[in-house]
Amino acid sequence: MSWEKNSKSEGEIWHVISTEFKRLGWLHIMIWVGYSLVFFYGPNLIFDTETAILMTLRTLAVNALIFYINVLVLLPLLVGRSKFKAYAVAILILLGSVSLLWEVTDPVGQQDWEKLRRSQPEVLHFRQGENPGGEQLSPRPPQPGRPGPEVDEKPPKPPWDLFGRHTMFSIFSSLGILFLSTMFWLMVDARRKENERLSLTNENLSTEMKFLKSQMNPHFLFNALNNIYSLAQRQSNKTALLVLKLSSMLRFIVYETDNGKIPLQNEVDYIRNFVEFQKIKLEEEPRLEINLEDVRPGVKIEPMLLFPFVENAFKHSNIDDTVNGWIQMKLEYDGQTIRFSCANSKPPRDISKDKVGGIGIDNVKKRLSYLYRDCHHIEIKDEADRFEVLLEINLS
Template sequence: MVRNHTNAKDALKVIGRQFKRMGWWHITLWIGYSFLFFYGPALFFDTKTAVFLTLRTLGINALIFYVNTLILLPLLIGRNHFKTYVLSLVFLLAGISFLWHITDPVGPETWEKINERREMVRPESPPENGPEGKTLRLDRGPAPPPGRPRPDNNFPGPHLFFGFVQMLGILFLSTLFWMVLESRRKEKEQLSLTNQNLETEMKFLKSQMNPHFLFNALNNIYSLSQQGSAKTPKLVLKLSSMLRFIVYETDEKKIPIGREIDYIRDFIEFQKIKLEEKPNLAIDFNLVDRDIRIEPMLIFPFFENAFKHGNIGDTKNGWIKAFLKAKDGQIMFSIANSKPAGYVSKDKSKGIGIENVKKRLSFLYKGSYRLNIIDKQDVFKVQMEIETL
């Protein structure tokens, strides 16, 4: 019950915000509706009475619309209380019908006279004074022959029937309007949930990568320090920069692409330390506008995958080729790595980073990206294009 109550309150808040954003649309539509409705009463009554009837109808219909949209539907249908909703509609319509009756400025005698003379209205017809000084514009059609009974047109009164049909129409429109708003609200909730899941998965990937990478990097730095290598201070600075990127910058929504490139370069430097010979790498970052902003960790997982599951340690047969271009809001990236013959990875986490990138691309750049992954027996290749504008 607490959860349902919370959901209903949240739904009301969301719908309320949507109403505020659409306020001018509501005002415009109701004014347009009033002008259309005004034409009917203006044919039969003086301007003052026609305006009053129009405002009365507008107020009652708006009351039905917003009570149904803002109260009944969110609190009852939104919480699956269908029987209570139907009962509430009965009371609402009964109350509105009573309000419609007591606010009628014309009176039953005048409506009866209108019903008797419902023929084509001719503008030249002379005005006729109705009850209580109200002016009627009624055509003086021929009276029925003596002795012939008048047809019973007052069941229960066309104006009352027309008013009830209006109420049902407004109920239908308000329900349709609420369904559209509710559908958009649920879609936003789903997108928000998807985003939260992706962020959780990102944190999981970071927690997996940090200890493993940090352990290897520190071991390599320790080995170099034992050997008195001049690379040691430089590698310590690179490691510090990488950890800063992982801990702080990956939590930002967008970062300059240059920062991720720096992280990738530092990562490659640490990978080289483990190799006795110079690896066969062909990596081109020259055509990059470093200020283009992009979500972090969209490119790095492909490099990590290439080094982790390729055979770069085989300096004769292993290789990695990568190209990145980032200009004018467009990012073009490709990377390919060799695979050892008969290689089968036993790493259960293989592909998690790439799957995360797929989901994030679909969420962040829907319709504005292309990702093509080719996995053959001896080569693994990725091609990616992103429109960031």
């Protein structure tokens, strides 16, 4: 089971990294080309053009090898699995291999590096035997007691010192590339984890939504059928109309809430039908102020974002009390932002008529934070005698 989990995680890491390379491939190419041009400038001042090109290509190949081995192999397979000791050993092996690779692929050669080291600063320009002033280099005249010409020789250094200098240069260069590649991988891995978190949140919200719908449907259907039955016994003319409304509401719950965004008008119609069924149970006309007229065709939102606040208001407002109980709701749309407010009275003692079902404000807040993360604002005012929700959703 652990192996399957690791394999799945590894596959996800590779998928994210490959996606990043596909999305940013041109950027990688531009960065490496720019890096090569900058690096080429230094060797081109000292060596001939062919040697400078070979040194640049060697440096590009070795550094790219370090970068992508670290990003595609070592970090996902070792650090990604918390094998830090193995990663440290792998890095030491990689640095040793790279140092050897630097020596083996050196286009200049140890003898030329030794001559370069022992030369005077003014003759460090090796391009076709010319110095920076353009004059032909010539040996210095012989000094008394020493045969032959001399090129300002310095005491030769032992071979291990020269090798150590090259090794140190390659190690520092490799460490810089390792640091950059590690930062790149950490950024990609953080993005992968964030995507996983959002995906998990969405799955949890979807599961909660389905569970709450399975709770709500039988409960609401039970109440609605009882209300219709009582009207049918009184031979009310509203019976047939309410059967149609109930059919519309069930169609909305069963089918439309699973299809992503829906027309705002559909949710408003559901709210109106819900209010009509609530009014049937009341003997007197309740104190309701409903303004849901500002709905334009074509405006779409995620389903069940407004209705839970209406449902909550009827649960806790004690609307049966036509003297002290009241509910107000208003919907506005200015072309970019939906503004919905729902307020209700609060009796001295908390009243919740329906103990089963309902979607719940907390669930809606979770869905809003996922579906409209940076595009919504919700404010809840819970006072002694009043409860109000103000919701804004930016659709632009």
